Amino acid sequence: MCGITASITLAGRSGYCSPNTDNLPADDDHKKRKLTNGLVHTQQHRDNLQLERQLARSLDAINHRGPDSRGTWISPDGNIGLGSCRLAINGLGPGGQQPFSNGDASIHAVVNGELYDHHRIRDEMVKLSGYNFQGGSDSEIVVALYDYYGPTFLSSLRGEFALALYDAKKQLFLAARDRSGVKPLFWTVFDGRLLLASEAKALLPFGWRPEWDVRSIVDKGWLTQERTIFKGLRKIRPGHYMTCLSLHHIAEGQYWDHDYPDKNTLELRTEQEMIEGVRAKMLDAVRVRLQADVPVGIHLSGGIDSAVVAGMAKHLLDRGEVKLGSDGNHRLRCFGVAFDKGSGYDESVIAQNTADFLGVDFQKVHMNEAELAANFAEAVWFDEQPHFELGFVGKHALSKLTRDSGLKTIISGQGSDEIFGGYDVYLRDYLREPDAAWPKNNLNETTRQHELAESEASMAKTFNTWTNDKAEKVPAHLSTEIPAFASCMTIPPLMTAPWVDSYFGTISPQITIIENIDVRIRGLIRTKWHPLHSALYVWNKTALPNMLLTNLSDRTEMSHSIEGRVPFLDHPLMEYVNALPPSMKIRYDPETGKLTEKWILRQASRPFITDEFMWVTLLSHSSPPFLSLPPPPPPLQKTSNTTTPIPTQNTATPTPPLQPHKHTNPPPPTALLRPINLPPQRTPAPPNAIPHHGTQHRRSRLHGLEQNRKRGGNGV
Numbered sequence: 001m002c003g004i005t006a007s008i009t010l011a012g013r014s015g016y017c018s019p020n021t022d023n024l025p026a027d028d029d030h031k032k033r034k035l036t037n038g039l040v041h042t043q044q045h046r047d048n049l050q051l052e053r054q055l056a057r058s059l060d061a062i063n064h065r066g067p068d069s070r071g072t073w074i075s076p077d078g079n080i081g082l083g084s085c086r087l088a089i090n091g092l093g094p095g096g097q098q099p100f101s102n103g104d105a106s107i108h109a110v111v112n113g114e115l116y117d118h119h120r121i122r123d124e125m126v127k128l129s130g131y132n133f134q135g136g137s138d139s140e141i142v143v144a145l146y147d148y149y150g151p152t153f154l155s156s157l158r159g160e161f162a163l164a165l166y167d168a169k170k171q172l173f174l175a176a177r178d179r180s181g182v183k184p185l186f187w188t189v190f191d192g193r194l195l196l197a198s199e200a201k202a203l204l205p206f207g208w209r210p211e212w213d214v215r216s217i218v219d220k221g222w223l224t225q226e227r228t229i230f231k232g233l234r235k236i237r238p239g240h241y242m243t244c245l246s247l248h249h250i251a252e253g254q255y256w257d258h259d260y261p262d263k264n265t266l267e268l269r270t271e272q273e274m275i276e277g278v279r280a281k282m283l284d285a286v287r288v289r290l291q292a293d294v295p296v297g298i299h300l301s302g303g304i305d306s307a308v309v310a311g312m313a314k315h316l317l318d319r320g321e322v323k324l325g326s327d328g329n330h331r332l333r334c335f336g337v338a339f340d341k342g343s344g345y346d347e348s349v350i351a352q353n354t355a356d357f358l359g360v361d362f363q364k365v366h367m368n369e370a371e372l373a374a375n376f377a378e379a380v381w382f383d384e385q386p387h388f389e390l391g392f393v394g395k396h397a398l399s400k401l402t403r404d405s406g407l408k409t410i411i412s413g414q415g416s417d418e419i420f421g422g423y424d425v426y427l428r429d430y431l432r433e434p435d436a437a438w439p440k441n442n443l444n445e446t447t448r449q450h451e452l453a454e455s456e457a458s459m460a461k462t463f464n465t466w467t468n469d470k471a472e473k474v475p476a477h478l479s480t481e482i483p484a485f486a487s488c489m490t491i492p493p494l495m496t497a498p499w500v501d502s503y504f505g506t507i508s509p510q511i512t513i514i515e516n517i518d519v520r521i522r523g524l525i526r527t528k529w530h531p532l533h534s535a536l537y538v539w540n541k542t543a544l545p546n547m548l549l550t551n552l553s554d555r556t557e558m559s560h561s562i563e564g565r566v567p568f569l570d571h572p573l574m575e576y577v578n579a580l581p582p583s584m585k586i587r588y589d590p591e592t593g594k595l596t597e598k599w600i601l602r603q604a605s606r607p608f609i610t611d612e613f614m615w616v617t618l619l620s621h622s623s624p625p626f627l628s629l630p631p632p633p634p635p636l637q638k639t640s641n642t643t644t645p646i647p648t649q650n651t652a653t654p655t656p657p658l659q660p661h662k663h664t665n666p667p668p669p670t671a672l673l674r675p676i677n678l679p680p681q682r683t684p685a686p687p688n689a690i691p692h693h694g695t696q697h698r699r700s701r702l703h704g705l706e707q708n709r710k711r712g713g714n715g716v
Contacts, residue, residue, distance in 0.1 A: 336398070532586065
């Protein structure tokens with residue numbers, strides 16, 4: 001686990017200043033060449049020193065991701081630079097120091113994340129190629145696998161990772177991200193260089209400066225595509241890789257994707273076979289994630305997902321199938337968040353019951369209004385993007401508790417809803433068509449039609465109030481490609497300033513989602529996949545990597561140097577669950593007249609959890625939202641004829657860059673969520689630069705919005 005950064009000088013950008021030798025005598029070629037070579041060498045040395053300093057400052061900005069050690073590698077010509085700051089989890093000795101290099105120093109790599117089953121792969125590489133490993137780090141298998149297989153090595157990796165490597169013989173730079181996007185990797189082209197880093201703030205030392213991408217913010221491109229809230233800054237997509245050949249040709253490819261069975265193919269396995277199959281895959285996913293040279297803990301909430309992870313972990317430890325830490329002398333510990341008892345969001349009592357049932361320690365951090373406000377700015381600084389509720393603030397505080405308790409590796413229940421159909425918004429997708437793959441599902445056609453009508457009416461009542469009538473509409477013939485949750489993604493009219501429509505025209509997050517889906521996949525959605533599976537696919541490509549795994553996983557775990565592991569996103573488990581019929585994920589009970597989400601997970605988890613989890617439904621929000629949206633008020637009235645000019649990047653006073661975080665001195669609130677006062681519609685120009693920090697956001701988000709509303713302001 002670590003933070004990584006990389007700089008690739010692209011062809012056409014001079015890496016050095018060519019010396020002027022035109023005035024030398026024409027017959028003095030030897031002196032001319034000698035002077036030229038000397039000046040070039042001197043300039044090359046200066047450029048390398050500058051790149052070394054930039055890499056060092058880049059790693060300073062993300063030192064929280066890897067405070068144990070750091071290292072850099074720069075190619076002799078200064079065109080390639082790789083950097084890593086390490087959080088030591090496996091192979092704690094100096095042999096785990098990054099960047100890694102192969103035997104003839106032609107391949108160099110930096111790796112962020114955790115790779116499982118690495119002992120087997122090590123043995124395999126020694127037998128196949130005689131590779132000489134330098135240490136016990138799991139990440140070192142990246143160089144060995146690439147050296148033998150080339151880019152196809154990515155299909156051999158199992159785990160949560162982001163990586164970058166350079167092959168000097170082929171002049172090939174390659175960067176890749178894990179199948180679900182657990183680990184982040186951002187990239188941009190700036191000043192003739194391809195820059196990559198684990199977090200956007202790590203790009204600042206290279207001269208890059210953030211500018212709002214207003215279109216991406218409004219049409220939810222940052223949530224549904226590879227775009228971010230900053231102009232020109234992109235994410236490598238989950239299951240994808242990027243290459244740069246000979247410092248010139250940049251391309252992207254895909255090495256893995258979700259797939260689902262034909263909805264009309266009858267399932268031949270028995271129900272019990274499938275339950276036992278899920279149980280076996282889950283146990284294996286938890287088993288490999290308990291293995292580390294340091295002790296591993298559990299982040300425990302009141303839901304079934306983390307409860308079954310904790311239950312299976314305890315089961316494996318009790319049976320002696322795995323040990324915690326290199327010495328095996330550690331007890332399993334769980335950590336959770338508690339909210340005020342009367343808030344309606346506190347699940348700590350259920351989590352405590354689970355811990356008592358399992359006989360494990362449980363520690364919790366209490367979050368009230370004051371604590372949420374106190375931690376808000378710092379959590380935003382680490383997240384670098386918005387979130388729809390305050391769960392990311394609680395997770396940030398939970399990670400501090402975990403780290404203060406001596407742990408730096410945890411397992412969570414993230415990702416279960418995305419593969420088992422755990423959100424209530426999936427119910428409409430399940431009901432849209434009969435499940436022909438499992439016809440004995442107890443749901444007759446009359447009941448299905450009735451439940452579907454009720455579900456659609458409920459969603460319409462909830463979301464139609466905030467629909468923007470000016471937004472681009474999805475054509476009726478494409479509506480089957482839109483999952484239920486995506487059809488609810490609208491732009492509330494009061495959330496954008498009047499000039500936005502004038503500048504960008506009619507835009508819609510729903511259209512953005514459709515256009516994000518590969519054409520081949522859209523064909524499968526229309527003709528082959530059940531609507532539930534289509535919804536799961538789209539969610540796994542949008543909200544899961546771009547929001548949940550960011551705000552509630554990697555960024556708020558690494559903020560306090562905590563490595564997070566997610567067994568539900570183990571790709572052998574995902575592939576097995578994807579192939580199950582829809583009615584194994586959501587099941588109708590004719591006795592109660594209710595639909596149960598994650599049905600097969602509940603059945604497979606029976607030996608490891610208490611009975612209260614069998615039919616309990618998790619709260620729709622794991623923490624208090626920013627604010628509850630009331631019916632929209634009357635249109636805001638203009639109160640003044642004065643307007644605030646829109647700042648641009650070329651203003652006389654440039655926006656101060658975000659500074660590396662110091663745990664002992666929290667930074668001021670960033671402007672990432674700062675409302676911007678914009679001019680009236682008659683001057684429809686977009687804002688380019690991030691505004692200066694203000695004092696308003698030292699108060700709570702709700703108070704800030706209320707004050708902005710009273711002033712008659714509008715925010716993006």
